[in-house]
C-alpha cells in the first residue's frame with residue numbers, strides 16, 4: 001500500500017484513517033467516511049483500484065468536479081475517465097466496460113440509467129468498489145440534497161458483492177444514518193475524523209459597507225495576488241459579485257466572476273480559468289461551491305454574513321486543502337443580520353423555516369462572539385474542543401482590550417429578568433431604550449425601573465452586548481418551536497444578586513468594534529500570507545521561477561498547475577534543490593509520473609537557478625524553509641533574539657554566524673585570555689540553534705565534515721544505545737573518526753525536527769576522491785574521514801593498509817571470503833526482497849562487492865528515479 005501511495009501520489013505515509021479505510025474496502029466491506037474537507041478522503045477510493053487491479057466506480061454530483069479529478073489523476077499516471085454528458089470520447093464507455101480504467105467517474109443519473117448489460121460487462125472485468133462522493137446529498141437533512149442520489153440503492157441489486165463507500169465532509173448523525181440506510185450498507189466500517197482544519201486561520205471583522213471598504217478589500221486582494229496562491233471572495237448577492245469584481249478589474253487585478261445569472265458556458269469558462277491559475281481571484285456567490293477541487297486556495301473571503309454556519313464551514317473549507325497555512329476572513333455588516341426573512345422565504349415548511357433560522361442565527365453568533373472561532377465551529381458540529389484557545393484565529397491571536405461593562409450588563413440582564421425571561425433580545429432592549437410600543441405598554445413593561453435607562457446606546461449595541469453575555473454564560477438562549485428566548489443563567493443571576501442599583505461589581509468583557517472598540521473597518525493584514533515566509537530571498541526566487549515553470553508545463557499538457565505538482569511539494573523541491581532525478585523522486589509528494597515526465601526539465605531548471613543564485617544543491621534546506629514545509633502555523637514561528645543568550649554563547653554564535661569566523665578561529669581568538677576548545681565553540685553554536693537562533697547549516701555541516709553517512713551512523717548508534725542522554729555510550733558505538741560534535745550536531749537536528757536531507761552528501765566522485773582531499777576548514781587538526789568513505793576504500797583500494805581500513809577489514813572479515821556478487825537491477829531487486837525494513841548503502845556496497853562503488857551508486861540512482869527502489873533516511877527499500 002505504501003509503495004502504491006509513493007508511486008502514484010508521491011507520499012510516503014498515509015494520513016490518519018486512510019490506511020484502515022483502504023484495508024476495509026479491500027476486504028470488501030461497506031464503509032462510511034466522514035472526514036473534513038481536504039483531509040484526504042479521495043485517496044481512500046483512489047488507492048484500492050491500483051492495488052486490486054479492478055475498476056473503482058465513483059459517483060460524483062458535478063461534471064466539473066469529475067473533470068477536474070480525472071485531469072489530476074491522469075497527471076499521476078492513473079487511468080481515469082468520466083462518463084457524463086460532457087464526455088466527448090465516444091469510446092469511453094466501451095473502454096470502461098473492458099476494464100481499461102482504474103477510476104471511472106459517473107453522475108448519479110448516469111449510474112442509475114446505465115443498462116444492466118453495462119454493469120455486467122464491467123463486473124466481469126472487475127469492480128473493486130462504488131464510491132459515493134459528497135454522500136450527504138443523499139439525505140434530505142443534508143444541505144445539498146439531490147434527489148437522484150436517493151436512487152443509487154438500485155445499483156446494489158446489480159453490483160452484488162461490491163463494497164459501497166459513502167464519503168462526506170459534513171454529516172450530522174441524522175445524515176449519517178440516512179447515508180447508511182439509503183445505500184443499504186451492511187455493517188459498514190464507519191470512520192469519523194475531526195472537523196478541525198488546523199492549517200486554517202479564521203478571522204471575522206465588522207465593517208461598514210461602502211466604497212471605502214471596497215477599496216480596502218481590493219488592496220488586500222491585490223496583496224494576495226502578488227504573493228501567489230488563489231483567492232475566492234464569496235458574496236451574498238449577485239450585485240455584490242458584480243461590484244467587487246468590477247472594482248478588482250479596475251484595479252488591474254485579473255479576477256473572474258461566477259454566479260447563477262451567468263450562462264452555463266461563461267460559468268464553465270470562469271471555473272476553468274480559475275482551476276488553471278489563469279485568474280487568481282474568483283468573486284462568486286455560493287453557486288461556486290462544491291465543485292471546487294483546487295487544493296492551493298490560500299484565502300477565502302466572505303463579504304457578508306453567510307446564510308448558515310454549515311455553508312460557512314463548507315465554503316471556507318475550500319481554502320488550504322493541501323495543508324498549507326491559509327486564511328478565511330469573514331467581513332459582515334450589521335445590515336446582513338436583517339436577511340433572516342429572505343432566507344426563510346426559501347422554506348416550504350415550518351420545520352424547514354426553523355432549520356434555516358437556526359443555521360442563520362448560528363452564523364450570526366459566529367460573527368459576534370469574542371471567544372475562539374475554531375471552538376465555536378467545532379462545537380457546532382458536535383465535536384468536543386478541549387482547548388479554549390486555538391492560537392490560530394483572530395479572537396485567540398489578537399489581544400482584545402477589555403472594558404468593565406458591569407453597569408450595562410446589570411441593566412440588560414436585570415431588564416431581561418424583569419420581563420420574565422421568555423422573550424428574545426429585541427423586546428427587553430426596546431424596553432431599555434424607552435419604547436412605548438403596544439406590546440410593551442400592554443404588558444406594562446414601561447413601568448419597569450429599567451424603562452428608558454438604555455437610551456444612550458443603539459439597539460444593535462445592546463444586541464452585541466447580549467451576544468457577548470451569551471457567549472460568556474451570563475445569559476442563555478433557548479429555542480422552542482420556531483421561537484428563541486433569552487433568559488438569565490445561574491451565573492448571570494449570581495452576578496445580579498451581587499449588584500445594587502448604584503453599585504455593580506466589575507464585569508470585564510472584550511471590546512468589539514460594535515461595543516466601542518477601535519476602528520475595525522480596516523481589513524486585517526496579519527494573515528498567514530502566501531506561505532513563502534521563512535524562505536530566503538534566493539529560495540523565493542527559485543520558488544517563483546518554479547511556479548512559472550509549472551505553469552508552462554501545465555499549459556503545454558493542457559492541465560492545471562496543481563495537477564502537475566502541489567505547492568507543498570514544490571516548496572520541498574525548493575528547500576532541497578535535488579541535483580538528480582533520484583533525489584527528486586525521494587521528495588515527499590513527488591510521484592513516478594512527475595519524475596518520468598517532467599523530471600529532466602525540473603532538474604535542469606534547478607541546476608541553472610542554483611548556479612545563478614549561488615545556492616547549494618541537494619538537501620541544504622534552510623531551517624526556515626523546512627519549517628514552512630512542515631508547520632501549518634509557520635507564520636507564528638519565532639526566532640529568539642540571540643542577545644537573550646548567555647554572553648559567552650552569544651559572542652561565539654555572533655562570531656560564527658554573523659562575522660563568518662570558523663570555530664577554530666573563534667576558539668583561538670586573540671582577544672581571549674586563554675583559548676577555548678573548538679568543540680566548545682561548536683557546542684555554543686548548536687545551543688544557539690536549539691534556542692531558535694539562525695544558523696547557516698550548510699556552512700556548519702561543511703565545517704565539521706558531517707555527511708549523511710556519519711549522521712546515519714550516529715542515528716544507528718543512538719538507536720542501539722536507546723538513550724540520547726549521555727554522549728559517551730553513543731561515541732563508543734561509533735568509529736573513532738566520529739567526533740563528539742558530530743553526535744551533538746545530529747542530536748540538535750533531531751531535536752529541531754530537521755531532516756538529514758539537509759546534510760550535503762558527497763557526490764559519487766567526491767566519495768571516491770574525497771578521502772584524499774585535505775579539508776581546510778576541518779575543526780580538528782586530523783584529516784576527517786567518514787565511515788562511509790572508509791567502506792568504499794575497502795572495496796576499491798586493496799593496497800591501502802591504513803589503521804582504519806584494517807579495522808574495517810577485521811569487522812568485515814566474513815565478506816572478504818565470500819563470492820563477490822555483482823550488482824544488477826535484477827540482483828538488487830531480488831536481494832532487497834529479503835529485507836522488509838530496507839538496507840543501507842553501506843550494506844549494499846558490502847554485499848555487492850563484485851561491483852565498483854561508482855557503478856553501484858549509478859545504478860541505485862537510476863533505479864530510484866524509475867521508482868523501482870525508494871530511499872528514505874538513507875535506507876533503500878524495494879518499491
Ligand SMILES: Nc1ncnc2c1ncn2[C@@H]1O[C@H](COP(=O)(O)OP(=O)(O)OP(=O)(O)O)[C@@H](O)[C@H]1O
Pocket residue numbers: 011012013014015018035036037038039040041042043168169295321322323566
Ligand atoms: N497521505 C497523504 N499525504 C500527504 N498529502 C495527502 C495525503 N492524502 C491526501 N493528501 C493531499 O491532501 C489534499 C486533499 O486531499 P483530498 O482531495 O483527497 O481531500 P478530500 O478529503 O477528498 O477533500 P474534499 O472534501 O474537499 O473533497 C490533496 O492535495 C492530497 O494530495
